Amino acid sequence: MKFEDIEIEDVDFEAMLEESFKKSESKSDLVTGTVVKIDEKDNLAVVDIGGGRDANLSLDEIRDEEGNILFNVGDDIQVVNQGRGRVSYKAALSRVALNEFISEYDEDQEYIVEGVVTKKNKGGYVVDVDGLEFFMPRTLSYLSSKIDPIGKKVKAVIVKVDKDKGSVVISRKELIERDRAKSEEIVNELLENKEPVVGTIKKITSYGMFVDVGGMDGLVHYSQISHKGPVNPSKYFEEGDEVNVVALDYDKKKRHLSLSIKDANPDPWENIDEIIGVGDTVTATVSNIEPYGVFVDLGEDLEAFLHVSEISWDKNVKHPKDYLENGEEINVEVIEIDKEGRRLRVSLKNLLPKPMDAFTAEHRVGDIVKGTVTSITDFGAFVKVGPVEGLLHNQEVSWDKSKNAKSELNVGDEVEVKIIKIDRDAGKISLSKKALEDSPVAAFAQEHKNGSIVTGTVKDKKDFGVFIALDDNVDALIRTEDLHPLKFDEIEKGQEIKGVISFIDPDSDRIRVSVKRLERQEEREAMEKLNLDQDDSMTLGDAFGDILKK
Numbered sequence: 001m002k003f004e005d006i007e008i009e010d011v012d013f014e015a016m017l018e019e020s021f022k023k024s025e026s027k028s029d030l031v032t033g034t035v036v037k038i039d040e041k042d043n044l045a046v047v048d049i050g051g052g053r054d055a056n057l058s059l060d061e062i063r064d065e066e067g068n069i070l071f072n073v074g075d076d077i078q079v080v081n082q083g084r085g086r087v088s089y090k091a092a093l094s095r096v097a098l099n100e101f102i103s104e105y106d107e108d109q110e111y112i113v114e115g116v117v118t119k120k121n122k123g124g125y126v127v128d129v130d131g132l133e134f135f136m137p138r139t140l141s142y143l144s145s146k147i148d149p150i151g152k153k154v155k156a157v158i159v160k161v162d163k164d165k166g167s168v169v170i171s172r173k174e175l176i177e178r179d180r181a182k183s184e185e186i187v188n189e190l191l192e193n194k195e196p197v198v199g200t201i202k203k204i205t206s207y208g209m210f211v212d213v214g215g216m217d218g219l220v221h222y223s224q225i226s227h228k229g230p231v232n233p234s235k236y237f238e239e240g241d242e243v244n245v246v247a248l249d250y251d252k253k254k255r256h257l258s259l260s261i262k263d264a265n266p267d268p269w270e271n272i273d274e275i276i277g278v279g280d281t282v283t284a285t286v287s288n289i290e291p292y293g294v295f296v297d298l299g300e301d302l303e304a305f306l307h308v309s310e311i312s313w314d315k316n317v318k319h320p321k322d323y324l325e326n327g328e329e330i331n332v333e334v335i336e337i338d339k340e341g342r343r344l345r346v347s348l349k350n351l352l353p354k355p356m357d358a359f360t361a362e363h364r365v366g367d368i369v370k371g372t373v374t375s376i377t378d379f380g381a382f383v384k385v386g387p388v389e390g391l392l393h394n395q396e397v398s399w400d401k402s403k404n405a406k407s408e409l410n411v412g413d414e415v416e417v418k419i420i421k422i423d424r425d426a427g428k429i430s431l432s433k434k435a436l437e438d439s440p441v442a443a444f445a446q447e448h449k450n451g452s453i454v455t456g457t458v459k460d461k462k463d464f465g466v467f468i469a470l471d472d473n474v475d476a477l478i479r480t481e482d483l484h485p486l487k488f489d490e491i492e493k494g495q496e497i498k499g500v501i502s503f504i505d506p507d508s509d510r511i512r513v514s515v516k517r518l519e520r521q522e523e524r525e526a527m528e529k530l531n532l533d534q535d536d537s538m539t540l541g542d543a544f545g546d547i548l549k550k
Helices: 013-027 089-103 172-193 268-275 355-362 440-447 515-533 540-549
Strands: 029-039 044-048 054-058 076-083 086-088 112-120 124-129 132-137 153-162 167-171 197-204 208-213 216-221 242-251 256-260 281-290 293-299 302-307 329-338 343-347 368-376 380-385 388-393 414-423 428-432 453-462 465-471 474-479 496-505 510-514
Touching: 029 089, 054 076, 076 089, 086 089, 089 132, 089 167, 112 132, 132 153, 153 172, 167 172, 172 216, 172 242, 172 256, 208 242, 208 256, 216 242, 302 329, 355 388, 380 414, 380 428, 388 414, 440 465, 440 474, 440 496, 440 510, 453 474, 465 496, 465 510, 474 496, 496 515, 510 515
Parallel strands: 054 086, 132 167, 216 256, 302 343, 388 428, 474 510
Antiparallel strands: 029 044, 029 076, 044 054, 076 086, 112 124, 112 153, 124 132, 153 167, 197 208, 197 242, 208 216, 242 256, 281 293, 281 329, 293 302, 329 343, 368 380, 368 414, 380 388, 414 428, 453 465, 453 496, 465 474, 496 510
8 A cells, every 4th residue: 555545634542542442331341141042943042141131142153163052051151242132252252362461461562463454433443363353543554545444454563452441452553654764764774875785585576576675675677687688587586585786766755665686796798808708618508598599698697699590500490499498508609799789699509510521521522412302492492411401403403494493392302413512611512403314415415516507496585695495405595696697686486597506515504506607607518519519611600609699
């Protein structure tokens, strides 16, 4: 309850107490009566309380735990006269116990009690303390009228005992004001000295911890626990632990004391260069695992981040939890220290053998190996060969250019491939599946050579030339400058073009054709034929007549 909600009434305490005592005397007299009748049907006992008066007593008040009635007709019984023909045995027991407490009360001793508010009246409240009923005046209660106090547990100090009237008065107000004065004294000392003090953790929540410092509770927000940054307190502390704290601030209105654990301990980032350096190998403890990486505790109130890409040389790490678990100790290498951002990055894989080193020790370009397809992309497939992955590009899947990785392969397939390139520095390996098959260009080259006249169908046009299909899976390029006398703009897909092979390389799977050269070659062949067939009388005009007609 907030102190601003407490209502203090200007009431004559002595008059109010006297009024309460009068009501007690008239309505709650303790008398000794005689049981004259027991009526189990109506669950009542009739008690003669003297003066020719009978009163009813509920049998529930005089049954033991097994339901047996403790009194018989003719037995004497102490009861409290509650008026209107009703008496109470339990109230009498409470009155007897209260009288016994009062008789043994020592005025030189302070009594702090804890009980539950059971009743309220105009003057105050009745508080049950272990079966004893004490009176707490409203002005001494520090209870708000806005909230129903019935059932509320309260702590108070006995301020007055009237042995003659059998009443005990308690005050919650005095305890609260005493605690508040003590709290303010503690706070002033903490804020003035700014020195670390030892506190005891009383409660841990998701947003921080409540710590008892000299009898007063203060909050250590989760951002004030560690120099690492905000942390989950339950991962580092338990209730009952002792910690060093310093006071940060105190809100008098809300009576909130803010404490800090991290400010009570040295900041490791002030001399981080003396503690750790890039390239150092350190032992760390896994403190938190996320899908994107792992946070590790380096000690010295330092935390570092291990990115998922730095856990293993395997590029297919799906989740760090498949490799590490909370609380596990690992050796890591420091790879980055950001003093301004107060961030550390570490690597686990840097301390592990490099798969590329192991692979290149056993394999060379040209080796034929078996691997498993791990993933398929738009540009090809990645194939795991031993400890590494190589790229099988689409153009290396098949000599048939209509086929690619997506159409020919599935993840998990085992494939036989040839190593065509190893880039050790970049950690890349290029693979080929078609290299294990006969090249269509190689077969074509067995029957054709430079100078062979061929006819092909236009497949595609580029700025630099025209691609024509010569045979199944055999294409050739006619560069723009080799198209003469044909005009580039007039050429269409599907058009047949005749030319001469100007370049053929089965190893690179490349063929070039020239239309321009065809014209010269046809002229040369005509000349050679003419030289064989002509007679001595033929003129130069006769020799070239047919060609010129063409």
